[in-house]
Amino acid sequence: MTLPAGEILLTQPRSVAAVRKGGRWREKLPVLVLFLPPALVLFTMFVILPMGEAGWYSFYNWNGYGLPTQFVGWRNFEVLFKNASFLTALKNNGLIIVISVGVQIPLALWLANLLSNRIRGAVTFRLLFFLPYVLADVAAGLIWRFVYDGDAGLAGAIGRALGYPDLFLLADQKTAMGAVLAVIVWKYFGFHMMLFIAGLQAVDRHLLEAAEIDGANRVQKFFYVTLPLLASTLRLSIFFSIVGSLQLFDMIMPLTGGGPSNSTQTMVTFLYTYGVQRMQVGFGSAVGVVLFLICVVLAFSYKRVFMRND
């Protein structure tokens, strides 16, 4: 029944284009039949279906036992947007993006610029700066919990040396988020630095030489040649920062668990604390739906607006 494309060409003389089209389709069909269903089934089962289910659960008051029966309409969403901790979580996610773009990426860019030059020890430094990124988030969180400890930690020792004997950064709601942000910058600047180094290697040396011949100084070379050529890497880097901020969970839990007084809650830790730990699957699903919508809107609009040409 399924003849190879070549035979069809011999037996049924048609226009070449039409034959090619039909032939391609016939060639593709077995591939489609063989390879599409597994992916489609898995994707449907583990992505599409749970998303739909979350949407369904979000309209119910449900503790996870049996089937959801108590329909509550939009109540979960109303409660959510009145919840002060959720608003803090939203604000914190925004803050993480701002710090990523305002501190982390410039730092990474500066270091990448230094280390992409052929200086002694560049490779060692690259490795050192990249190391934190290799570390598991949970491990990083646990390590920094010790570092910030006011009794036995490094921060405590520094505090005592400077005349602040009771320096517990993670226990104070005014300083906790700052301390968490410092860990985030420490953890991820190496990753962005690597992106920039890769980007810098693709920059054509001749352009820089030409600028040099034209009398451009280092600052001018950076701002008028390097930076514009790095723009697409930069946009990608910011995109990763945004997505990373929206996903941030495993580092926060061992560090602060979202506390004190919910001051370091992110959207995902909020979901875990209020949905999973409290066994409020309905409410948790509502948080998930909101998080999903925020992710989709941010990701797609960012891609549309800033990464259209990349």
Place this chain on the structure above:
Amino acid sequence: MTKTMTALSAAALLSAMLMSGTAHAQTVVSLMHVETGAPLIEAWEKIATDFEASHPDVDVQIQFLENEAFKAKLPTLLQSDAAPDIFYSWGGGVLKEQSGTGALYDLTADMDAEGGAWRNSYNSGPLGGLVYDGKVWAVPYKTGSIAFFYNKEQFAKAGVNADSIKSWDDLLGAVSTLKNAGLTPLACGGGDKWPLHFYWSYLVMRNAGQDAFNAAKANEGDGFNGAPFVKAGEQLRQLGELEPCQAGYLGATWPDSLKSFADGKAAMILGFEATWQNQKTNATDGNGLAQENLGRFAFPEVPGGVGKATDTLGRLNGWALKANPKPEAIEFIKFFTNRDNERALASAGFIIPVTVDSGDAVTDPLMKQSAEQVAGSTWHQNFFDQDLGPAVGRVVNDVSVEMFVGNLSGADGAAMIKSELDLAL
């Protein structure tokens, strides 16, 4: 011919497989728990081995799951084929919720068989705490009470007499005296939140009493917005204003706070019956405070409060069985919590037993005080964060910390608990 041969040999093979299957068949009884102490698990393993010795067909598997993971996983687990036969329970609202889902086995008939022999082997108080709608949903395992433990040396140094702390104002006075003596009065695990909810719970019990609390739990009348609940919050704020806890307590977990107490960095801790062992495990030097250096006193009364000084807040742990259990699982849990085993665990200092005539088996002097307190309790209340269910319970924990810190007024805190209860009911 060949066909029949093949069929025959296949049948023979199949029956051989089945036979060998039955020959080696062991009924697995799985028990899932959250306890972390290695000596305790060894004691449990011994009970399991004893049981297996008299029941050669049974293989008892004791499985550990970390506390939070256990709580998060249980709803899914219970509705799957992988559900453990027997699992740990804190009683209260969670057990009540589970009992309504059909996922649990109703033990009433087994308890009442043979003239209620099984039921009557337990004290009625602990057993009653595991009964909902007149049905028994879990087998009691251990009980206990929350009380203040103090460092005798530090109290003597500051000139505080623990026996004279009878009212809330006495406690506040003691806190001030300790502070003035340059000591840290309390070790608090504010990062875990629930250690601070004990304060609000006891204040509610002392102010409102049993009837008002039960009415609030059922959301009758003003519910948690009632005057005694608001007052409890204000009193908690009073304590918080004295800044009685160790530095950095808002980031401290429960083990962290036990460590502060064990290392002599705080004079008091509001803790469980097994505080002496608990502080020892968490001490920096592995020993902590000597038993002679440790004193214990009940949570003080509140002037004008309805509750009695003899009302107790404390644990009630039991074992629940999944629906349609294996007969061996029921048999095992009956054996596990029989008088001999409860007494053995009690004399080793692990638990305060729930079986009748077993309190004397407790040897640890502070545990003994706790056992006596529970035995003479006029109202034994399960932990609020268990009793009120996972959702309202967590709000109580959150709100307790916020009131202690001074971020919330007593009235606002109570209102937040009430509004969560409104949503839940």
